[in-house]
Amino acid sequence: MIVAYTHVLILAAILFFIGMLCTIARRNLIMILLGLEIMLNAAAVAFVGASLRWQQVEGQVMAIFILAVAAVEVSVGLALIVCIYRQTATVDPACIESKECQLL
Amino acid sequence: MTLYSAVFYLTAVFMIISTGLAVTRNNLVHAVLYLVLSFFGSAVLFFLLGAPLLAALEVIIYAGAIMILFLFIVMMLKVETSEERISTWIHMSAPVLVGAVYLLACIFLVYLSDPAASEPMSAARVHPRDFAEYLFTRHWLAIEMVSLLLLIALIGVLHLGLGRAQPKNTNKGGSP
Numbered sequence: 235m236i237v238a239y240t241h242v243l244i245l246a247a248i249l250f251f252i253g254m255l256c257t258i259a260r261r262n263l264i265m266i267l268l269g270l271e272i273m274l275n276a277a278a279v280a281f282v283g284a285s286l287r288w289q290q291v292e293g294q295v296m297a298i299f300i301l302a303v304a305a306v307e308v309s310v311g312l313a314l315i316v317c318i319y320r321q322t323a324t325v326d327p328a329c330i331e332s333k334e335c336q337l338l
Numbered sequence: 339m340t341l342y343s344a345v346f347y348l349t350a351v352f353m354i355i356s357t358g359l360a361v362t363r364n365n366l367v368h369a370v371l372y373l374v375l376s377f378f379g380s381a382v383l384f385f386l387l388g389a390p391l392l393a394a395l396e397v398i399i400y401a402g403a404i405m406i407l408f409l410f411i412v413m414m415l416k417v418e419t420s421e422e423r424i425s426t427w428i429h430m431s432a433p434v435l436v437g438a439v440y441l442l443a444c445i446f447l448v449y450l451s452d453p454a455a456s457e458p459m460s461a462a463r464v465h466p467r468d469f470a471e472y473l474f475t476r477h478w479l480a481i482e483m484v485s486l487l488l489l490i491a492l493i494g495v496l497h498l499g500l501g502r503a504q505p506k507n508t509n510k511g512g513s514p
Contacts, residue, residue, distance in 0.1 A: 237343045237346050238456045239455040239456075240455050240456045243448055244448060247441075250440075251444075264417070265361070265366070268369060278380075282389050283387055285387070285388070285464075291472045294391075299484060301396070302487070302488065306488060306491040310498075312411045316498075316499075325415065
């Protein structure tokens, strides 16, 4: 016997919460992308737990699609960050348009 | 408490601590390395929950490929310890508000849901062969769409990488 499904859901919720705070509160494009990764991983954990709870393989199939979409999102996002850094020499989302962002 | 549930709770605490450390680091290399630890923890979790193939893929793709791509970009851009703007209390109030709403909704949903969900689940394991057979017979269209998505991402990244380099080079050549 393993733990209750509720506990898996609570773990996934806490991880999603940490990722969401990282995405909203950090002022660094790379950290924002890391927060998105944490959130996607938390969703995958919830899906795999649901797959065990209902004894269906669907949840694991969804988790494998989440893995693929996360890989695509990271590659495109990092390419965009490299582009932005080449043009503005900053990874702060507020500094992309204005030079006085350090005072904010 | 069985051995499985003990390992589950230990892994859960380990994951929460390492993820929390990852999002609060100022040094981006440390953040990425803590997150790699967290993904190893989630691979152990996938194994416990009966998905050995996903556990292997988590280590290979998430911890091995995606995080190393992050590390590569962080070191290439030389932004390891870039100073972030100082967060004031007013700036932090919006994330805290959103987080409070989210936590309230989570507690509401988890504790008012199906009471059968709080009983321990019986262990099961999906053999990779069965998993692959299910994936490629029932979800072949989605597999094709994901492969198309990967191809489009490849083309898009190539376009981003090549399209920006040329104007800058011509500017450099033309300015002096």
